[in-house]
Amino acid sequence: MLVYNLFPLLAGPCGSWEPHLKRAADMGFDWVFLNPVQKPGASGSLYSTVDYFQLNPLLIDQRSKKSGDEQLQATLALAGKLGLKVMVDLVINHCAFDSELTRQHREWFIIENGEIAHPFCIENGQKVVWGDLVRFNHQHTSDPEGLYRYFYQIVEYLLKLGFKGFRCDAAYQVPGQLWRRLIQEVRQKYPDTLFTAETLGCTADQTKQTAQAGFDYVFNSSKWWDFHGAWLMEQYQLVREIAPSISFPESHDTERLFQEVNGNEAAMKQRYLFAALFSAGAMIPIGFEYGFRRRLHVVNTRPTDWESPNIDLCGFIGRVNAIKRQYRIFQEECPTSLLPYQNPNILVMWKASAQTHEEALIILNKDPWNHQYFYAENLGIYIQAGAPLIDVSPDYPLEYIPRPFSYDLRPGQAFVLVTSRDHMPH
Template identity: 25%
Template sequence: MPTWPEHAMWWHLYPLGFVGAPIRDGVDPDAEPAHRLDRLEPWLDHVIALGLNGVLLGPVFAAETHGYDTVDHFRIDPRLGDDEDFARLVDAARERGIRILLDGVFNHVGRGHPAFQNLTKDGPQLFRGRWTDGRFEAEVFEGHDALVALDHSSPAVVDLVVEIMCHWLDRGIDGWRLDAAYAVPSSFWAEMLPRVRERFPEAWFLGEVIHGDATAIVRESTMDSLTQYELWQGIWHGIADRNLFELSHALERHDELLSTFVPQTFVGNHDVTRIASAVGADLVPHALAVLFTVAGTPSVYAGDEFGWTGVKEHRLGGDDAVRPAFPAGPGDVEPDERILQAHQALIALRRRKPWLWRAHTDVIEVANTAMALRTAVGDDAVVVALNVGDEPVSLPIADGRALVAGEGSPADDRITLGPRGWAVLEA
């Protein structure tokens, strides 16, 4: 695994929504490029101002609707632009020291994909399914009829994905988020990824895994990291439900993963309700305090730093609220200053203490509505104190001395937090 991910922190965005492209109506994968991708460049300085150094892009390849129904992995979606637009974005990111991660949808494709449209019994075997009375009945992804499942036992699929990955790595990206990696056999990744690493040894591969034995998946697949959904759930459930024992349990399980790999951590992404809607704006800093002081490769979902809200719903268009269009630049946003400042302070702390990437966290004290955490290496320590209740609490802070973020005055190895108060201290 390359060493640069130890210092990576991502700004995660969904490009089609970000630039205000049509998602369902009037989409033509063969249309002339609309050149909307340039709208991302004014936001790159915002990434740097936050203290982040990577942009994790959602789907950018030609697709039929939401981007996860790809029809051409070698072509930028015309709703976003063309190859030249993408090259300018990569160059602009490079000038600022920002890395780029692309979203690789390699479990399935859209029904409009030419290989599926031109499928014959004698052609390359790319898809799972069976021929019945001269007609191919394709298997689909999780009941979505528009998403045709690739056959990962086929050497032709291995060759195709290797070619796609190397094509865009050669264009200057730094790695891949592997969409729906949990639905793909680990043996496929284990066969394919070493071939890519032979050409691009510095590339990083993040698998989207929402359930299963994470340790076994990493060992068997050779992926570098996985999305940490269990910790995400522990953070927002623990805070929203006023049951921090759930968060404590999630942190214990999180620590167990570190001997094998470092997970990708988050409190928001393009598939879930925004954190401000999940826990309430006043408790967002509590979630951030955990995110940026425990082990992991953290990401911020674009807009969360402003305190934006949005609820995911399970219906057609149910993702729209969490995938909105962005204004021309960050100067056009009126943020929740408390949430923005919490992001800045905690990201700065994380930047000063890169050892947090793989450090273990101890739960000093926990109750339903209050907890204290300590993450340390040697004599360097970070202590987090959280109160999600409506009454003041006093919490132990071990060797925490200097207040970094939040509020409260430490005294006699303890800190008093007001209702819904929080504090992060360093030794």
């Protein structure tokens, strides 16, 4: 999956999304992810749904003769013509505190001290409570069938609008057996529906447990990797045989990368290339390609927050996505190892496809500010294949691989080398 996150509050009414969809298709993305499109409650947060069967008024052109549902259906049909499938956030771990559901079906919610409970998290030792949200009682409701049927209706409503899949928000907070049943029953009627699990902040074991409910993809945490620690590879190896994962250099929940790296274009390229080629799936939010600096906000962002491009990475992202599409090894979670190298500022990553004869070697300058020197008497020592390595790098590819191999890597630069084995790995 190559996913472009079209953040609806920045893009505005759905009738104006066409240029964003075209740009995503031109860059080689095949999926678009939309944050929640349903009507929010009093807080205005996209993730605080007050009515699951009405659309957010901000996404609808009020002057149009078409209903909101018809407008969105037309936009999703347009995406399909451009070769894009669209998935949407599915938020069923909580809803808005001012939803009618809290009065009609009090038994569906967690009650604490006589009141419906709000979700919370612990941040820096402090309890942070989301007062605009209330928690569904998945585990102990007296009406489990009624609650389940309601969730099924939400999914069916969104599928009938034209969505092809779901990013399941905070999937680990919903019991695995509920997901298992929902995914199974939805696919009996809509067999090609895709389910991805948002698992950020989970331990590797929690991620593994969530993935086992039948999800097609989970999201990994490579965005926070410093290119040195062991944890990312440990997490990758633990989960990769259960479900493939999606990497991203930034998301709607994080600061903008361009802001974090003080406008360093080399760091932007380095981080997208790594995210795209490390795992089976990759995602960027709208504006990443232009080096936007202003963080996306689930309440306050508006189309007027659109920035003038600081850089233009559309061509580079398109070339990386083309590499990913051309070589199966970059579309799967395959055996992957970090190989030792004397310069700690250079990453040498080896990948071997478990489905084809392909093998890949990525030599990446971890330092986006300075040149780093790489030398190898023979790059063949890093691979198992007998066939020659081919350089398919998105920038500065070499026509042939010299021996010995000596190169002064530019800041953040990566070589992407592929080859083919004469036998499959064990």
